[in-house]
Amino acid sequence: MTGRDDYQSGSGGCGEILRSGFGKNGGNCEQNVAHRPVPPPTSTSLATPEEMHKEQQHLLEVVTAFLEYSKFAGMELERRWVHLGRLPEHYAKLLPPHSLAPALREHRKAIVDNQAFLNAVVRGVHEIAPAEGILDQAQKQLARQATLAPRQILTSPANMTKIYATLHSCMREWSEEGAGERAACFDVILDALVEFLPVDDSNRGRQRVLVPGAGLGRLPLEVVGRGYACQGNEFSYFMLLTSNFLLNHGESAKSLRLFPFAEQSCNLVRLGDNVRPVLVPDVSPAEMLREREVEEGPTEEERSANAKARDGRKREAPRGRGPEMKLEVGGEKGEDRDEEDGYGEQECHDAAHLPRKCLTPDFSMTAGEFLEVYGEQRGCWDALVTCFFLDTAPVVFEYMETIHRLLRPGGIWINFGPLLYHWKGGGPMGVGEEEDERFRRSVELSWEEIRHVMTGQEGEGGGAFRFDMKREDFCGPVTYAADPTSMMRTVYDCVFFVAAKKGGEGDRGDAEWLAPQAPVQGNVKRALNI
Ligand SMILES: C[S@@+](CC[C@H](N)C(=O)[O-])C[C@H]1O[C@@H](n2cnc3c(N)ncnc32)[C@H](O)[C@@H]1O
Numbered sequence: 001m002t003g004r005d006d007y008q009s010g011s012g013g014c015g016e017i018l019r020s021g022f023g024k025n026g027g028n029c030e031q032n033v034a035h036r037p038v039p040p041p042t043s044t045s046l047a048t049p050e051e052m053h054k055e056q057q058h059l060l061e062v063v064t065a066f067l068e069y070s071k072f073a074g075m076e077l078e079r080r081w082v083h084l085g086r087l088p089e090h091y092a093k094l095l096p097p098h099s100l101a102p103a104l105r106e107h108r109k110a111i112v113d114n115q116a117f118l119n120a121v122v123r124g125v126h127e128i129a130p131a132e133g134i135l136d137q138a139q140k141q142l143a144r145q146a147t148l149a150p151r152q153i154l155t156s157p158a159n160m161t162k163i164y165a166t167l168h169s170c171m172r173e174w175s176e177e178g179a180g181e182r183a184a185c186f187d188v189i190l191d192a193l194v195e196f197l198p199v200d201d202s203n204r205g206r207q208r209v210l211v212p213g214a215g216l217g218r219l220p221l222e223v224v225g226r227g228y229a230c231q232g233n234e235f236s237y238f239m240l241l242t243s244n245f246l247l248n249h250g251e252s253a254k255s256l257r258l259f260p261f262a263e264q265s266c267n268l269v270r271l272g273d274n275v276r277p278v279l280v281p282d283v284s285p286a287e288m289l290r291e292r293e294v295e296e297g298p299t300e301e302e303r304s305a306n307a308k309a310r311d312g313r314k315r316e317a318p319r320g321r322g323p324e325m326k327l328e329v330g331g332e333k334g335e336d337r338d339e340e341d342g343y344g345e346q347e348c349h350d351a352a353h354l355p356r357k358c359l360t361p362d363f364s365m366t367a368g369e370f371l372e373v374y375g376e377q378r379g380c381w382d383a384l385v386t387c388f389f390l391d392t393a394p395v396v397f398e399y400m401e402t403i404h405r406l407l408r409p410g411g412i413w414i415n416f417g418p419l420l421y422h423w424k425g426g427g428p429m430g431v432g433e434e435e436d437e438r439f440r441r442s443v444e445l446s447w448e449e450i451r452h453v454m455t456g457q458e459g460e461g462g463g464a465f466r467f468d469m470k471r472e473d474f475c476g477p478v479t480y481a482a483d484p485t486s487m488m489r490t491v492y493d494c495v496f497f498v499a500a501k502k503g504g505e506g507d508r509g510d511a512e513w514l515a516p517q518a519p520v521q522g523n524v525k526r527a528l529n530i
Pocket of ligand 1: 172173212213214215216219233234235236239368369370371386387388389392393
């Protein structure tokens with residue numbers, strides 16, 4: 001596997017897009033995280049019935065891939081079993097006792113557990129997309145296939161690679177085993193965020209941070225944990241389905257077991273390295289958010305009712321279900337968003353089941369292609385955070401221009417990642433060129449060129465997007481969703497920078513900021529669903 005493939009399968013590999021502009025309307029397609037999800041997008045967020053049909057087809061393929069994992073992985077396991085079975089007896093008996101049948105049994109168990117996890121994830125499909133009956137449809141299709149052609153797989157190898165990449169990302173973003181990878185990039189970003197956009201009591205939860213290419217949502221959640229309002233954006237159904245499950249289904253810490261590298265049979269140091277389990281989520285997202293809650297004290301009435309309940313010991317305090325309870329009863333995000341402090345109100349229950357108000361951090365995800373979802377916003381974000389994302393652009397100018405437009409003057413862009421351009425394709429006769437027009441547009445700029453475009457003097461052709469480079473560094477070696485025990489890991493020397501959009505707040509010299517067509521408030525409202 002080349003470095004490029006490794007990164008693709010671990011990240012861009014998940015980048016199957018929501019087709020046809022699903023989620024053009026940032027308000028409609030908002031996926032509410034740790035809140036009851038807002039209704040799925042209506043047909044109006046898709047341009048034509050034909051596009052909607054394509055979208056449904058794509059979603060059906062994704063759902064099918066989730067459901068077909070164990071069949072695909074099982075066939076690979078069978079291949080290994082058959083090949084090992086062909087070993088002459090005098091070779092086979094030289095292997096350690098836990099090799100062969102016991103090892104393959106372990107492997108099979110891992111596949112079964114992974115399938116259980118994927119089944120649970122895909123059950124939430126209707127929560128993130130207009131998907132009535134789609135699960136049923138996929139199941140019927142698979143049942144038909146099992147009868148007619150039991151050894152055929154409906155899912156393309158490319159989509160199955162995305163399932164594998166999704167499992168790898170679970171390790172990266174939501175397991176203890178991924179802590180090292182997260183520390184190497186998320187912590188660098190978060191430290192810079194806190195340094196350049198300090199949080200204090202006056203602005204806690206009010207400064208708005210956007211994280212495009214949010215993957216499974218861990219980075220945006222960490223941003224919220226530092227005292228910001230944060231929105232993640234993601235266009236891959238593989239990622240969106242899984243993040244919806246991990247973030248919204250109230251899973252307690254380490255309650256789910258999966259085997260992220262079960263498909264690997266090469267570069268294993270020890271027998272069984274590919275079936276090492278990880279427990280996800282390493283922390284409960286609800287707990288993390290709860291730590292950030294700002295609770296209003298109970299009213300007098302509530303206080304006395306509470307006291308009565310306690311005295312009479314009429315009700316047991318629910319144990320270990322606090323955050324989940326809150327999520328179950330929570331109103332839709334932002335329904336009563338408090339403009340003053342950036343926290344949305346929702347009803348929650350205290351230990352004695354008495355409703356009261358608490359203020360939850362502003363955290364959401366939007367589903368859709370970054371440029372489309374945020375195409376109309378202007379100057380309404382305090383910070384943009386891109387982690388392993390910049391190189392997902394076919395034409396990186398478009399991302400730079402959009403990020404510049406989205407930031408308020410003085411707002412900061414923090415980037416961390418390599419430049420492994422996802423749409424480069426395989427060259428003139430390479431694979432994929434005809435499949436997606438983005439392969440035909442891909443432009444691969446060096447860091448020097450990107451930097452010049454951002455900061456160079458206008459007379460020299462650069463500086464078009466008017467950023468001040470505040471910090472610039474190369475960080476490495478960094479891995480991406482890599483098996484820490486494997487003999488083969490791709491390492492990156494990532495470019496990390498902090499850049500500020502030129503022009504201080506209210507700087508009247510910033511023509512774009514003052515442009516009459518800039519409907520800042522309207523766009524903020526729509527994106528944050530307030
Ligand atoms: C390499 S992953 C990085 C994920 C996460 N930021 C991390 O560091 O773990 C890039 C993510 O961006 C998403 N992505 C790529 N292009 C996108 C686009 N144009 N709009 C929205 N999401 C995109 C992919 O689906 C993928 O989940």
